[in-house]
Amino acid sequence: TQLLEQSPQFLSIQEGENLTVYCNSSSVFSSLQWYRQEPGEGPVLLVTVVTGGEVKKLKRLTFQFGDARKDSSLHITAAQPGDTGLYLCAGGQAGTALIFGKGTTLSVSS
Amino acid sequence: GAVVSQHPSRVICKSGTSVKIECRSLDFQATTMFWYRQFPKQSLMLMATSNEGSKATYEQGVEKDKFLINHASLTLSTLTVTSAHPEDSSFYICSALKGYGNTIYFGEGSWLTVV
Numbered sequence: 366t367q368l369l370e371q372s373p374q375f376l377s378i379q380e381g382e383n384l385t386v387y388c389n390s391s392s393v394f395s396s397l398q399w400y401r402q403e404p405g406e407g408p409v410l411l412v413t414v415v416t417g418g419e420v421k422k423l424k425r426l427t428f429q430f431g432d433a434r435k436d437s438s439l440h441i442t443a444a445q446p447g448d449t450g451l452y453l454c455a456g457g458q459a460g461t462a463l464i465f466g467k468g469t470t471l472s473v474s475s
Numbered sequence: 476g477a478v479v480s481q482h483p484s485r486v487i488c489k490s491g492t493s494v495k496i497e498c499r500s501l502d503f504q505a506t507t508m509f510w511y512r513q514f515p516k517q518s519l520m521l522m523a524t525s526n527e528g529s530k531a532t533y534e535q536g537v538e539k540d541k542f543l544i545n546h547a548s549l550t551l552s553t554l555t556v557t558s559a560h561p562e563d564s565s566f567y568i569c570s571a572l573k574g575y576g577n578t579i580y581f582g583e584g585s586w587l588t589v590v
Binding site: 405410451453468 | 581583
């Protein structure tokens with residue numbers, strides 16, 4: 366069974382701080398995705414990484430896929446209250462369901 | 476991008492009754508759809524994989540007789556929660572696989588409250 370360990374589970378920071386969320390597995394994934402979810406809504410895809418060592422940037426968010434495609438990180442620079450939400454990593458193989466990490470609940474206060 | 480529609484978005488049912496949730500891929504054919512359940516402040520847990528024209532594959536611990544899945548067409552999968560109990564109250568969300576690659580699209584989710 367593929368498992369994704371996501372950490373930290375909860376993060377409460379002040380506006381302007383930086384943070385990193387980690388997603389680790391003993392399994393190799395063909396792709397890894399990061400989602401953000403607001404309460405009561407479905408997850409919204411932020412990014413998909415497919416190549417080992419790949420780095421993608423989305424404004425203040427930087428995503429990295431490990432060289433062995435077993436781990437990934439999400440780094441947020443200068444967090445803002447609007448970044449508050451549940452961040453989920455999910456790994457997948459072609460044609461199969463995404464397996465989700467347990468999520469990181471981020472709270473950014475002004 | 477591709478659209479997956481889920482209906483109803485919210486439903487309240489009485490304990491002991493059954494409720495059906497629909498998941499439709501609106502602009503593509505999905506031979507495979509997935510059903511997840513999410514309890515408050517928790518992550519998405521895969522319940523089952525729904526394959527068009529064949530029986531669903533359920534994850535360990537998910538009762539197939541309680542959570543009936545029917546994938547009768549290439550654009551529609553349904554999840555029926557039978558004999559619902561208050562502990563079945565949760566957020567149910569589907570996703571559809573476009574093609575045979577890694578592209579998965581999620582529905583908006585359905586809130587089920589059993590009273």
